[in-house]
Amino acid sequence: MPSEPPKPTDAELExxxxxxxxxxxxxxxxxxxxxxxxxxxxxxxxxxLQVMADKGIAQRDDAQRSHVYQAARSREWTQRQLAGDLLxxxxxGSAGSLVLGALSxxxxxxxxxxxxxxxxxxxxxxxxx
Amino acid sequence: xxxVETWVRTPVSEALGWxxxxxxxxxxxxxxILAVITARRSAQARxxxxxxxxxxxxxxxxxxxxxxxxxxxxxxxxRRIPAPLAFLDASSDLPAAAALFEGGKxxxxxPFWLAGVVFFQMRMASGWxxxxxxxxxxxxxxxxxxxxxxxxLATRMRVSPPVQLVESGLASVPVVVGHLxxxxxxxxxxxxxxxxxxxxxxxxxxxxHIRRHDYLVNLLQTAVxxxxxxxxxxxxxxxxxxxxxxxxxxxLAVAASSSGSAxxxxxxxxxxxxxxxxxTMLNRKETAAIAATxxxxxxxxxxLLHPVTRPAPANGxxxxxxxxxxxxxxxxxxxxxxAPQADGDPDPYLRWLNExxxxxxxxxxxxxxxxxxxxEERKHFIGQFWxxxxxxxxxxxxxxxxxxxxxxxxxxxxxxxxxxxxxxTDRGKIYIVYGPPDEIESHxxxxxxxxxxxxxxxxxxxxxxxxxxxxxxxxxxxxxYRQTRDPSRKR
Numbered sequence: 001m002p003s004e005p006p007k008p009t010d011a012e013l014e015x016x017x018x019x020x021x022x023x024x025x026x027x028x029x030x031x032x033x034x035x036x037x038x039x040x041x042x043x044x045x046x047x048x049l050q051v052m053a054d055k056g057i058a059q060r061d062d063a064q065r066s067h068v069y070q071a072a073r074s075r076e077w078t079q080r081q082l083a084g085d086l087l088x089x090x091x092x093g094s095a096g097s098l099v100l101g102a103l104s105x106x107x108x109x110x111x112x113x114x115x116x117x118x119x120x121x122x123x124x125x126x127x128x129x
Numbered sequence: 130x131x132x133v134e135t136w137v138r139t140p141v142s143e144a145l146g147w148x149x150x151x152x153x154x155x156x157x158x159x160x161x162i163l164a165v166i167t168a169r170r171s172a173q174a175r176x177x178x179x180x181x182x183x184x185x186x187x188x189x190x191x192x193x194x195x196x197x198x199x200x201x202x203x204x205x206x207x208r209r210i211p212a213p214l215a216f217l218d219a220s221s222d223l224p225a226a227a228a229l230f231e232g233g234k235x236x237x238x239x240p241f242w243l244a245g246v247v248f249f250q251m252r253m254a255s256g257w258x259x260x261x262x263x264x265x266x267x268x269x270x271x272x273x274x275x276x277x278x279x280x281x282l283a284t285r286m287r288v289s290p291p292v293q294l295v296e297s298g299l300a301s302v303p304v305v306v307g308h309l310x311x312x313x314x315x316x317x318x319x320x321x322x323x324x325x326x327x328x329x330x331x332x333x334x335x336x337x338h339i340r341r342h343d344y345l346v347n348l349l350q351t352a353v354x355x356x357x358x359x360x361x362x363x364x365x366x367x368x369x370x371x372x373x374x375x376x377x378x379x380x381l382a383v384a385a386s387s388s389g390s391a392x393x394x395x396x397x398x399x400x401x402x403x404x405x406x407x408x409t410m411l412n413r414k415e416t417a418a419i420a421a422t423x424x425x426x427x428x429x430x431x432x433l434l435h436p437v438t439r440p441a442p443a444n445g446x447x448x449x450x451x452x453x454x455x456x457x458x459x460x461x462x463x464x465x466x467x468a469p470q471a472d473g474d475p476d477p478y479l480r481w482l483n484e485x486x487x488x489x490x491x492x493x494x495x496x497x498x499x500x501x502x503x504x505e506e507r508k509h510f511i512g513q514f515w516x517x518x519x520x521x522x523x524x525x526x527x528x529x530x531x532x533x534x535x536x537x538x539x540x541x542x543x544x545x546x547x548x549x550x551x552x553x554t555d556r557g558k559i560y561i562v563y564g565p566p567d568e569i570e571s572h573x574x575x576x577x578x579x580x581x582x583x584x585x586x587x588x589x590x591x592x593x594x595x596x597x598x599x600x601x602x603x604x605x606x607x608x609x610y611r612q613t614r615d616p617s618r619k620r
Binding site: 098103 | 296297298316399402431434
């Protein structure tokens with residue numbers, strides 16, 4: 001495994017977000033999504049992707065005619081990497097209670113999750129018996 | 130330290146101290162009532178009652194603070210804690226010791242409370258900034274078909290504001306951010322990883338939050354938590370609100386889903402949690418938080434799968450009148466304790482002695498008054514006290530008494546210092562005892578570089594002499610003028 005890629009900048013994070021969301025994509029596809037939120041030149045996106053590939057944040061697949069890029073690391077990995085950042089930690093502590101989600105900010109333990117699975121299965125069995 | 134001491138001695142601080150004290154039992158009462166009346170109610174009923182209880186505690190707090198303030202609409206009459214005369218006389222020498230007794234020890238709670246409030250409100254502000262950043266940083270629009278699907282679901286849910294659907298590289302769970310322009314943030318890649326039916330279930334849950342204005346309510350709730358942070362009952366109620374809020378959204382989401390199946394919805398929640406845990410289980414910091422979940426997801430799923438244990442969905446608003454009545458009753462109770470009755474309560478008499486007439490009552494009179502046993506006797510004594518001083522005993526008017534209270538009112542209005550009410554300051558005291566001076570020489574910005582000063586000239590003071598000059602110096606330049614010479618001792 002090559003050495004760890006550096007932390008992405010905000011602009012790079014945006015492009016990574018597209019790559020995670022859409023899966024491996026051509027520069028054109030990435031540009032289309034980015035341009036939906038703010039006017040951006042195709043060449044800017046191309047340049048950024050090349051830089052990201054050099055840094056090891058993104059990977060380029062040269063097998064096809066138009067280059068396809070994908071994120072080098074998973075979203076979870078990058079989130080952990082960013083969580084080392086003090087600002088990010090402060091945010092997690094205080095913003096966690098301000099946003100509303102289908103799940104609480106705190107995680108469920110593995111044991112509990114297994115119990116939940118069992119409950120769901122039992123319910124299903126009961127239904128089809 | 131000086132600053133803290135000055136603050137503690139203000140009437141505002143004293144009133145706050147009392148409000149903090151009263152909120153302790155008020156919160157416990159509210160929580161107890163909440164626990165009893167909502168034990169077997171629907172999620173919506175419990176949610177509404179818990180919100181009402183939180184509002185009630187806040188209102189009680191504001192009410193006790195407001196009524197603890199000096200003046201309270203009457204312009205004068207400091208309340209509750211009678212100032213011991215010994216300390217009044219010594220006030221120029223022992224301000225700190227006097228403050229401890231005058232202001233009551235409760236006022237010393239307020240600096241700690243204020244520090245806590247600052248901490249919690251800053252934390253909330255930083256959290257809010259964090260959510261603003263989360264909306265913008267590392268996000269991209271969700272694919273068009275999903276945006277269209279969300280619009281359909283929003284119509285089904287009767288959600289009026291336009292809702293944005295955005296994928297985020299920073300969010301690790303789906304969340305709603307914003308009230309007027311709500312955004313649903315999905316962790317980037319979630320749309321690829323889960324089935325469309327599961328995604329729909331989650332979107333419905335988030336839409337339920339938007340429909341119920343949960344973001345705004347939660348923001349206000351967090352602000353109240355930050356004010357009443359010292360109270361365990363408040364945290365308990367707040368946690369109850371958070372839990373019931375999710376239950377309410379679960380119910381709404383199941384009802385609005387195309388299958389209407391609680392099982393499918395519960396499976397979607399479990400799958401979502403599993404995908405999150407699979408990705409981030411390795412993080413040491415986060416595993417520390419795992420133990421503290423209190424099994425909220427399990428409770429939710431149990432509740433969804435076994436509606437038998439779910440109580441009949443009673444009307445959520447049915448319990449609100451109960452809470453309202455309780456709030457009003459406790460406010461009324463508070464009011465009656467705050468405004469002491471004329472009988473059976475020694476306070477108004479002690480106050481009369483130590484505040485109203487403290488400067489003019491003679492030692493013999495004071496001893497006699499303190500020796501009295503019943504309030505009837507005290508009432509009679511006060512009548513006689515004024516009668517002895519009435520210059521025109523035959524008439525119904527008592528000019529002396531009227532003039533005396535006029536002087537107190539004047540002193541309170543004109544001689545307020547940062548620390549003391551007007552009547553307690555040196556100038557107030559001289560004014561109340563000797564009346565308006567014949568001449569005043571005032572140097573508010575000091576004479577020849579000296580501190581601000583005032584000289585009062587009395588042409589004649591009975592028992593003291595002619596052309597008496599009383600001098601006041603504001604040597605610390607904080608508005609607290611102190612008398613430099615005693616007119617009764619020295620010309």
